Amino acid sequence: MSPPQAPTDPQDEPSTRELSRLAALLRYEILDTPDEPVLDDFTQLAARFCDTPISLISLVDDRRQWFKSRHGLDVSETPRQISFCAHAIAGDDFFEIPDASLDPRFKDNPLVTGEPHIRFYASAPLVSPDGYKLGTLCVIDRKPRLLDLEQRDALKRLSRQVMRLFEERLLTSQYAEQAALHQALLDGAASAVVVTRADGRISRINALATELFGYPEDALLGRVATSVLFAPDSLERRAATLGAELGRAIAPGFEVLAAAAREDRPEIREWRLRHRDGSEVPVLLSVLPIHDERQQARGYILSAYDLALQENLQLRLHRITAQVPGMLFQYHWRRGALGAFPYVSEGVQQIYGFNVADVTPSVEPFLNRVHPEDRAALVQSIRESAAQLLPWHLEHRVMHPEKGVLWVEGRATPLRQPDGSVLWHGLVTDISERKAEQLELDRQQEMNRRLLDALSEAVVACDEHGKLTVFNNTARLWHGLDAHPVPPERWPEFYHLCEADGVTPLAPERVPLMRALRGERIRDVEMTIVYNGRPRHVLVNGDPMFSSDGKQSGAVVVLHDITERKRIEQLQRDFVSTVSHELRTPLTSITASLGLICGRVMGDIPEHLQELLDISHLNSIRLSALIDDLLDIDKLNAGKMRFELAREPLPPMLEQAMRSNQGYAESHGAHITLSECPPVAVEVDAMRLQQVLSNLLSNAAKFSPAGGEVTLSAKRHGDRVRISVHDQGKGIARTFRPRVFQKFAQADASDTRQQGGTGLGLAISKELVERMGGQIGFDSEPGKGACFWFELPCHEPNGGGR
């Protein structure tokens, strides 16, 4: 047997044409598939028509011939080397071997020499549309013969039908594959997809669509998409606007979607579709036409992106932004372009008076509402923020259409975008109220400042750390300095602060502001400010300052200039002192002369002169006493009276007082007794103590009735001793009591003359007692006499005097 022309040996290199033929065969996916009755019909028909016992549909691959259908033969394949078909497909359209045993190509073929003992073979090739011969439809007989023309034709026609069937199955499988792909694409889509035919009837929907609209697929297929999924009123509205755009009437049905899509104006639009349960489904809907080969719309793809999630997010954002007092915004700016607001919250109404629905991203309407005086600064501040990527912050005015001029505060953080533009996220808040408060505060502060500067008093304040915060005009004038960051311990040195004497530098802890800072309340503290070598005497009042939470926030002092007052006081004192001395000199000679006359030194006095001379003498003595008292008061007031304090035992001093005043008392018909005295010591100036006791005892004697008793006593009360002088006079009138210790105060004006007092004794006594650390007072019930007393701190007697 000789091999066919086509290379059939597997060792041989197959030709390119043969490789393409094999690929074409594989594409039909028929090899090794099960038997099919529809193909068996063809082999039976062929066998019957050609009157042969065997008929096969044989396909030839690289190593065998495989029978898709066989009639009259049991084997399903034979090797390619011995196959008749391999020869047939290499040849022309029709292939016939009348007697194989006589054909040199086949006489040794095992299929000829053995089973099935082939003598006759005829075949028509199975030719693919692209011209490849995939195999044959063949008929076989065990005896030699020939087909007539009719039989040949039938075999050819049958083979073409077989091939057509193969072709159809290939298309079907390709179609199934594409359909599966389409479904996978549909089901994999992120949108709900509804596919319609040209008239809008739904042909397919994906899983998301059934989910989104709540219908099972069956319930939608065949129904017009717009009548089942769309609200009629929304269709009508859209039909009207679209009609106006296109210049022709649009029916409010599926045409609303189709018209634009068909005219190659595919659009994406928000719709509120209807769920099966009647609720609204917000979607972003795109409509795309499906064109056939002739560019006719065969249908439409409606792709609906669910906006509910986004709406929920927006709702949440809206709820959040509604809580924010002010306007949240995004502001976007690109070099060389006007800025824009991609987002503003509803607060835009509150800040700019724009309805949020009317807001466009454009920056211009916003800028127009900014106060003209603030616009340049606003633009500048945004530029700077963009250039340096620094947070934007600006207080400015906005002209609100209803509320008038608002003060607003804007804050935003810039972010550089990949394209070089800048996006800010920020907030604009209404600070009008705060601004008004601040302006009011500024106004008050301004008034305070003016007030402070208008004061003739100096006012100085510091914060809790001792930093000087207020230093008014007067303070600057007096110190010749302004507030400097000088630590409190250096204040005396820096601001030339001295004690009241005008020379001793003030110790830092004695500076009134420092004391007030330490919580002390300062009242009438005297000190001096020495500026240009001249002391300015000031009286200082001060207080610590507290914040509303009770913490100390600093201290303030007010300095009142008393230099002039002190000068006048000094003049007065000099005057009093001078006058007193000038008076005393002539008075000394008058008193002394009268003393000599009344003392009969110059001889007897005529009786009718006696009384007048006595009156003159007594009154000249009173005048001297008055001048002495005046000088004492003056010294006390001027602080010039020196006290020689020493610790002295009390009893001997009381005894001495009793003795020294007994004569005077007796001249008034009274008697002094010392009733009791504890053995204590007091720290006093003995001479001044005697002066006090003399005042009290002589007063008591003067107001005693004839034969009256004046009782001097002392009693200890804890660490103090009370010395009392009790008389049996008529007591102190209620109305007079408040004035007892005032200068020149006497119960009635006539007393002075009648009782021969100066009216200064008790005032002097009070001063003296207080200077010695004591207190003076009196008890009196009218008719029961008066009791004047004073108390002094007392010590154990063995403490001894100094």
Next chain:
Amino acid sequence: MSGLQRILHAEDDPSIQAVARLALEMIGGYQVLACSSGHEALQQAVGFAPQLILLDVMMPGMDGLETLARLRALIDLDRVPVVFMTAKAQPEEVEQLLRLGACDVIVKPFDPMQLAARISSIWEASRR
């Protein structure tokens, strides 16, 4: 030794000078040389040979203190006590006068009836 007889009194105020002289002469029976100034006291001091000198502190020209200092060069003040009369009665002033050599201080206004007795006791004290 003899008792006190001669007193030199320097006082610029003629009235006080007169009253004091009267009191000392009439009550104490002393011989008083009255001078109107410190200068005059210095001029008279050696010739009069006073046994006690009574000096007013405040005198125009030369005050009592200067007079005392100059007197020291003329007479033996250890033997002649000097008593000041002053209207300035502050303790520190009195102390100062005593420190400068005064034997005692009599404060104005003085009781003329007691003046002679006071001078006498000062004189007695200075003798001891």
